[in-house]
Amino acid sequence: MELQTLTYLVVGFTFAVYIGIAIWARAGSTSEFYVAGGGVNPVANGMATAADWMSAASFISMAGLIAFLGYGGSVFLMGWTGGYVLLALLLAPYLRKFGKFTVPEFIGDRFYSRTARIVAVLCLILASVTYVIGQMKGVGVAFSRFLEVQYEVGLLIGMAIVFVYAVLGGMKGITYTQIAQYCVLIMAYTIPAIFISLNLTGNPFPQLGLGSTMAGTDTFLLDKLDQMVVELGFDQYTTSARLSHLNMFAYTMSLMIGTAGLPHVIIRFFTVPKVSDARRSAGWALIFIAILYTTAPAVAGMARLNLMNTIEPSPGNYLAYDERPTWFSNWEQTGLLKYEDKNGDGLIQYSADNNTNEMVKIDRDIMVLANPEIARLPNWVIALVAAGGLAAALSTAAGLLLAISSAISHDLLKGILKPDISEKQELNASRVAMAGAIGVAGYLGFNPPDFAAGTVAIAFGLAASSIFPALMMGIFSKRVNKQGAVAGMIVGITVTLLYVFQHLGIMFIPGTSFLGGLEPNWFLGIEPNAFGAIGAIVNFAVAIGVSQFTEEPPKHVRDLVENIRIPSGASEAVGH
Amino acid sequence: MSDKTQHNKYWQENLKIIVPLMVVWFVVSFGCGIIFVDELNNIRLGGYKLGFWFAQQGSIYCFVLLIYIYTKQMAKLDKKYSLDDDNQ
Structure with a gap:
């Protein structure tokens, strides 16, 4: 069958499945809309988390970035998986015990302050909207290539589908759709990788293939790759660091704590029944994620090799x-x-x-999408990759939009502006908020500031410098008070934003960067994308410092901290 | 013993589980993958240079293992203090 028809069939079929699930699992209450009623099986939640987590950046951009960065691309691999260790050990179980709907809600209660809650909402929206731009770009790229429409048209179709899908679903619908999307995207990622690994090395496991010899020779694949890129005048693939080791350190740290601080990931752990389930669920999520993340470096290296072999x-x-x-x-x-x-x-x-x-x-983004064609794989594999890229972008977009809309409807509207609205009104409000968020994200998708993974990296910096430190101190310290937390969040995210803006332009508008994008102006040679780690350190320092000079949190807050540290009794909190 | 002192002891033991795991988390990623990558690259693991392997493969396997160990140890700890949800 012709590729075009086949692609329409496969993509159309997966869309039908998603919409079908969204209709079947429609949310009837705010609890279902925000946290799927709190009754999701931990393994299922792990799978949904993996799909929620693995975005267009992971699926489309990451291997392409690694293919051209070589060893320097490791920051994405370690950064986007290592964050789960932080999440599992430091945040998820305690936040699950707290047992409410949103991240700002925790910050507001723990720091007994509406101001803290509002600041958290603003940080959340800033990080999530930045993140959503990357997803929109991914949707646009995948559509424009595989359905052969213009990038802008592709983006519009993507927005329309996300709209129907996210507004209908709520967390309950999104959870079950994400499980389906995980299956699609992981097949779409691993099947071509297995084929290509077999072709090049004879080993069906890409993770092992990358470390094997080229089929029929005794040259190792990575040695061959190093030799070829060096001949073309590039740096050696396996040792080319990204700028400097210090920069890589900061970048990896920024992505890790950003991962643990991203609200759309954290709220997934509110959906399981018990604290022990939250721990297990984080483990399962990482296993499902690791399947893709350990395959990605093989896809990257092999795609680079195939590309060079085709041209020369x-x-x-x-x-x-x-x-x-x-x-x-x-x-x-x-x-x-x-x-x-x-x-x-x-x-x-x-x-x-x-x-x-x-x-x-x-364009680095095309490496994964073009990979099966470059390796001359059958048409159905190419069609599957298209469906996988779309699944990755859509599942993450839906998760992000839920985090944004619940922050607006639950934290701002219900929590602060109009505490007496009914549940039904709140549900409607969150759907309106979601529509608004899609509009904003779409507009920014038409004027993308950087390639998909670049934009996403900034979102991590923002989450890393604001939300993660506040959450961690909220759990591990009884002394950090509202003044400290608020000051920490504001200073942390401001420092990070200013650093990004001064080098990349205010709101990324070219020509408005007041220090220029030039490397010599970088603080310790750290690139703007990696600055979240510094912002986080500033946040911790300011919060702890300010708390020392202001009064201790009241007793009920200290009791709250003691309570979330104990796992038992979490299931009672669900029905709040 | 009162609930409160029990809970404090539980929290101390919890920290004793978390800290060593966080040390390993740091060593396999930032240590082997970035700080000592050049030194480790002199050792080979098949076609992989060892530092490169840690940065692109090994650290991820270790992360999975760390969460697995954490989950097991915490389940044991919850049981010891009868704080698991099943006992409520």
Whole structure:
């Protein structure tokens, strides 16, 4: 069957399944809308968390980034998995014991302050909206390539689907849809990887294939890759650090604590029945995530190798532009791949030297999507990858939108502005909030500030510098008070935002950066994306410092802290 | 013994479980994957340089293992203090 038809069929089928589940599991109460009634099985929740978590950035962008960054790309692998250790050990069980609906609600109660709750809502919205932009871009890219529509049209279709889907579902619908989406995306990711690993190394496990020898030779794949990139003038694949080891350290730390501080992930742990389930669920989530994350470096290395082999089948023997494969011309149409015949010989020369390199644009985002075509895998695999990319983007977008809309309807409206609205009104309000959030995210998706993973990395910096420290101190310290927490959050996120803005432009508008994006201006050589770790340290320092000079939290708050540290009795809290 | 002192002891033991696991978390990722990566890269694990392997594979396996150990130890601790939800 033709690829186009097949893609429509596979993608159409998965969409039908999602919508079907969303209708079947519609939310009837606020408890169902916010936390799926608190009765989700921990393994199922782990799977849903994995889909919620693994976004377009994980599915589409990450392997592409690693493919071009090599060892430097490890920050994403460690950062986006290591955060689960923090989540499981430091936050999830205690927040589950607290047993309410949203993250700002915890911050508001623990720091006995409406101000703290409002600041937390603002931080949450800032981080989540930034994150959603990346998802929108992913949806646009996947649609534009596979359904052969313009990027803008793809984005609009994506927005429409997310709209129907997120507004209908609520947390209950989203949870069960995410389970289906996990299955689609993990198959879509691993099947091509297995094929490619078999082709190149004869080993069906990509994780082992990357460390094996090339089929029929005794050269290790990674050695071959190192040798090829060095010949083209790039840094060695397995050792090229991202800027500096200090920068990688800060970047990894920023992603890890950002992961643990992202509200859409944390609220998933409010949906399980018990504290011990929250711990187990975090473990299951990481297992489901690790399947993709340990495959990604293999996909990256092998995709890079295949790409170079296609362009230059043997040293000095370049591919003629007229004989370029179909995937090449398909991606050229989307504008994500560009060739320029600089020396007029009709051949494609790829190198690290900008003067002679003729592959003037290889968008990193296309590496995973084009990978099966580059490796000449059957059409159904390509169609599956399209469905997987969309599943990843949609599941995360839905989770984020839920976090945003519940913060607005539950924390701002019900919690602060109009405490006496009925449950039904609150439910309607959260649906309106969701629609607004989709509009804002869509607008920013039309003017994306950076490639998908870049935007996402900033969201992590924001969550890392504001929400994570407040949550951790709220659990592990009885001394940190409202003045400390509020000051810490505000100073932490401001420092991070200013650093990002001064180098990348205010609201990313080009030309408004007041210190320039230049590396020499970076604090200790740390790039803006990695600055959340510094923001978090500032947050901790300010919060603890200010608390020392102000009065101790009242007794009922200290009792609350003691109570959440004890696991028993969590199931009673569900019916609040 | 009162509930309160029991709960305090439980919390102290909880911290004793968390701290060593956090140390391992730091060592396998930041230690092996970033700080000592160049030194470890002199050792090979099949086609992998060891530092590179920790950064792109090993640390993730360790993270999974850490949460598994944590879950088991905490379940034991909850039982010891009869604080698991099933006993309520």
